[in-house]
Amino acid sequence: MKSKEIRQKYLEFFQNQNHVIVDSASLIPENDSSSLFISSGMQPLIPYLLGETHPAGTRLVDSQKSFRSGDIEEVGDNRHNTFFEMLGNWSLGDYFKKEQLPWFFEFLTKTVGLDPNRIYVTVYAGNEKIGVERDTESVDLWKQIFKTVNIDAKDYDNAEAEGMRDGRIFYFGDKKNWWSRSGEPANMPVGEIGGPDSEVFYDLGADLRRHENSQWKDEPCHVNCDCGRFIEIGNSVFIQFIKTKDGFEPLKQKNVDFGGGLERITMVSQGKDNVFETDLFANILAKISELSGKHYRDNMRAFEVIADHLKAACFLMGDDKGVTPSNVDQGYIVRRLIRRAVRYGLDLNINNIGWTKDIAEIVVNDYADIYSELNRNKNFIISEMRKEEEKFQKTLAKGMKEFSISDFRFANEKIISGVDAFRLYQSYGFPIEMTEELAIEKGLKIDRQGFDEELKKHQSLSRTASAGKFKGGLADSSEQTTKLHTTAHLLLAALRQVLGEHVSQKGSNITAERLRFDFCHSAKMTEDELTQVENIVNEIIAQNYPVVCEEMALTEAKAKGATGIFESKYEEQVKAYKIAKDNKIFSYEICGGPHVTNTGILGKFKITKEESSSAGIRRIKAVLE
Ligand code: SER
Numbered sequence: 054m055k056s057k058e059i060r061q062k063y064l065e066f067f068q069n070q071n072h073v074i075v076d077s078a079s080l081i082p083e084n085d086s087s088s089l090f091i092s093s094g095m096q097p098l099i100p101y102l103l104g105e106t107h108p109a110g111t112r113l114v115d116s117q118k119s120f121r122s123g124d125i126e127e128v129g130d131n132r133h134n135t136f137f138e139m140l141g142n143w144s145l146g147d148y149f150k151k152e153q154l155p156w157f158f159e160f161l162t163k164t165v166g167l168d169p170n171r172i173y174v175t176v177y178a179g180n181e182k183i184g185v186e187r188d189t190e191s192v193d194l195w196k197q198i199f200k201t202v203n204i205d206a207k208d209y210d211n212a213e214a215e216g217m218r219d220g221r222i223f224y225f226g227d228k229k230n231w232w233s234r235s236g237e238p239a240n241m242p243v244g245e246i247g248g249p250d251s252e253v254f255y256d257l258g259a260d261l262r263r264h265e266n267s268q269w270k271d272e273p274c275h276v277n278c279d280c281g282r283f284i285e286i287g288n289s290v291f292i293q294f295i296k297t298k299d300g301f302e303p304l305k306q307k308n309v310d311f312g313g314g315l316e317r318i319t320m321v322s323q324g325k326d327n328v329f330e331t332d333l334f335a336n337i338l339a340k341i342s343e344l345s346g347k348h349y350r351d352n353m354r355a356f357e358v359i360a361d362h363l364k365a366a367c368f369l370m371g372d373d374k375g376v377t378p379s380n381v382d383q384g385y386i387v388r389r390l391i392r393r394a395v396r397y398g399l400d401l402n403i404n405n406i407g408w409t410k411d412i413a414e415i416v417v418n419d420y421a422d423i424y425s426e427l428n429r430n431k432n433f434i435i436s437e438m439r440k441e442e443e444k445f446q447k448t449l450a451k452g453m454k455e456f457s458i459s460d461f462r463f464a465n466e467k468i469i470s471g472v473d474a475f476r477l478y479q480s481y482g483f484p485i486e487m488t489e490e491l492a493i494e495k496g497l498k499i500d501r502q503g504f505d506e507e508l509k510k511h512q513s514l515s516r517t518a519s520a521g522k523f524k525g526g527l528a529d530s531s532e533q534t535t536k537l538h539t540t541a542h543l544l545l546a547a548l549r550q551v552l553g554e555h556v557s558q559k560g561s562n563i564t565a566e567r568l569r570f571d572f573c574h575s576a577k578m579t580e581d582e583l584t585q586v587e588n589i590v591n592e593i594i595a596q597n598y599p600v601v602c603e604e605m606a607l608t609e610a611k612a613k614g615a616t617g618i619f620e621s622k623y624e625e626q627v628k629a630y631k632i633a634k635d636n637k638i639f640s641y642e643i644c645g646g647p648h649v650t651n652t653g654i655l656g657k658f659k660i661t662k663e664e665s666s667s668a669g670i671r672r673i674k675a676v677l678e
Contacts (some may be wrong), residue, residue, distance in 0.1 A: 056319040081374040090120040094141035104305040108626035120364045128361045129354045131327040136365035137316040146306025157370035171256040177249030178224040216273030232290040241296040247461040250290040255284040298467035355397040362390040367416040371427040371511040374560045377667035378441040389484045409442045452481025475644035537568040540646045546640035547589040590658040593638020597653035617643030
């Protein structure tokens with residue numbers, strides 16, 4: 054089955070179980086300062102998992118664009134991509150285990166046609182310390198499910214030490230069968246949600262002798278062994294708990310969060326053992342081959358890094374809240390992806406400048422019918438890709454030369470000094486992670502602390518590595534962030550009054566202390582304009598405007614003039630927040646909430662900074678005093 058068909062059939066399968074198909078959310082989190090990107094399907098749905106009503110109901114199905122920067126270095130191991138599509142079905146306090154587990158099994162075996170004999174599952178072993186039971190309920194369900202295909206499914210503990218034996222169902226503990234955005238229960242910050250999960254694995258075949266040739270050859274092979282024999286193709290998370298100061302408390306409702314990587318399901322369905330060999334990458338790899346005159350088989354790693362990174366960069370730039378390559382936050386990750394791809398291009402001797410945009414064209418063509426934003430933002434993707442590549446091409450060759458003949462003091466210590474690494478960064482645009490990788494290839498290390506000190510000295514940026522960013526727990530829903538969220542709506546409406554209707558939101562980021570708001574506008578704002586905006590917002594606050602939430606079809610919301618970075622192929626129900634009084638609508642935005650109910654409680658609005666964020670995008674920082 055082609056990937057397109059699998060995606061479509063998955064959505065339809067759950068639609069037939071009374072789920073509503075919803076569009077993928079943006080890759081850039083909304084009002085959530087805890088992470089740079091959406092890295093799982095549950096992230097945009099957190100308010101609803103916590104109990105807020107979703108306008109489309111309690112059963113949803115989607116294919117969520119996801120990006121995991123932590124996997125940049127993993128690309129090339131046959132199963133990891135930085136950008137991937139997460140097929141997801143959701144019970145928001147509706148169905149639970151006895152529906153979920155048979156449904157997914159049916160989808161895999163009947164719809165996709167996988168061999169049930171190659172399917173293995175895991176369940177949560179329980180943890181008395183946190184008061185969560187062993188998941189025997191799922192085990193009983195799995196036994197019944199396997200029975201329908203004449204498999205006598207035995208369950209075992211301790212697979213890490215004792216291997217598979219003749220088992221089908223395996224118990225694992227906190228590290229493997231508990232899911233939250235921050236992993237096992239002990240690592241979860243207060244306010245974070247999660248729960249036990251049940252994972253489904255596919256056996257790529259013992260005859261591949263992966264295990265015997267792997268570093269784990271002296272240990273027993275089992276589903277969670279990293280030798281590559283088994284691949285996880287889906288995970289049903291039973292999101293039921295919230296971490297508190299004292300431990301875990303049950304949530305208001307029991308949820309199902311199922312996620313399965315489209316790339317991996319496609320891989321096993323197409324009988325492959327590498328995600329890059331599926332139709333999801335075929336056109337991109339063919340183009341790289343054409344550009345380089347080389348074969349994928351002979352240069353797998355370089356081909357895979359280029360294909361993965363440029364596809365991811367296209368999706369990040371082609372998002373409606375598109376990211377521009379830069380030195381900070383999301384922009385830095387996009388820069389890193391493009392530059393790392395260009396460096397691998399050099400390894401393949403691809404030397405016609407501007408080649409990355411040829412790949413971008415392919416990505417847009419391959420995906421535009423599913424993710425229409427790629428078409429809307431095609432010109433932006435192509436021009437930014439080209440600019441970023443050209444900038445780096447100018448210095449790459451020289452920088453590589455400097456790297457290889459440099460005076461790095463590796464003779465004795467095998468360490469590249471912070472000053473040298475900084476020069477590569479400053480003069481040649483080498484992302485530090487790339488220099489680190491080049492160093493490792495030569496058996497060298499980098500004085501990372503020294504580099505960071507140099508960087509600080511030059512005070513050129515305040516880059517945030519997304520890997521380390523998630524620590525704060527939930528995009529906190531404290532009263533102060535809710536107030537600032539409503540203030541963001543007031544700010545947008547005021548900007549549109551003062552600067553014009555061309556102003557649209559390009560992203561926002563809210564913490565309890567401040568609001569950061571990006572919008573398109575080509576010129577620096579004048580003092581006078583800033584004062585006008587502040588005055589308008591403060592006036593609406595002073596006049597106690599009610600904030601009202603309405604639910605309606607997306608088409609209706611648009612017809613009524615509600616704004617929002619929101620496009621959908623589906624006839625979705627949405628929430629629209631109206632800030633209006635005496636028949637005067639001040640702000641009307643499609644938005645998931647939450648918001649305060651009256652502007653009167655917001656306090657005094659003050660803009661603390663107005664600056665450029667990237668080409669054509671301005672950034673305002675503001676507070677409530
Ligand atoms: N949240 C789970 C995951 O990301 C399942 O969707 O794996």
